[in-house]
Amino acid sequence: MSKIRKNDEVMVLVGRDQGKKGKVLTSIPDRNRVLVEGVNMIKRHMKPSRAVRQAGIIEREASIHVSDVKLICKKCSKPTRVGFRFLEDGRKVRVCKKCHEVID
Numbered sequence: 001m002s003k004i005r006k007n008d009e010v011m012v013l014v015g016r017d018q019g020k021k022g023k024v025l026t027s028i029p030d031r032n033r034v035l036v037e038g039v040n041m042i043k044r045h046m047k048p049s050r051a052v053r054q055a056g057i058i059e060r061e062a063s064i065h066v067s068d069v070k071l072i073c074k075k076c077s078k079p080t081r082v083g084f085r086f087l088e089d090g091r092k093v094r095v096c097k098k099c100h101e102v103i104d
């Protein structure tokens with residue numbers, strides 16, 4: 001179970017996008033990486049082809065390591081580390097280490 005998931009709001013901790021906040025577009029759990037909206041933008045030269053409608057230089061997000069971001073808790077609005085807890089029905093849920101509220 002990954003700590004950071006798609007549609008989470010995260011804050012970047014390191015690099016040129018340090019302090020930037022964004023939504024997780026894609027999570028790649030086997031590689032411990034995430035794509036965050038507007039973060040770690042790279043320029044790609046695209047040649048026109050049938051698959052690529054927009055040729056020329058396009059900007060897109062490159063993945064960053066999950067340890068380089070912190071989840072922003074929806075309850076306390078603070079960047080936090082994520083813990084896990086089991087509910088009475090056996091479900092495993094994420095909890096905020098700051099306010100100890102269940103995140104999911």
Ligand SMILES: [Zn+2]
Binds near residue numbers: 075078096
């Ligand atoms: Zn919290």
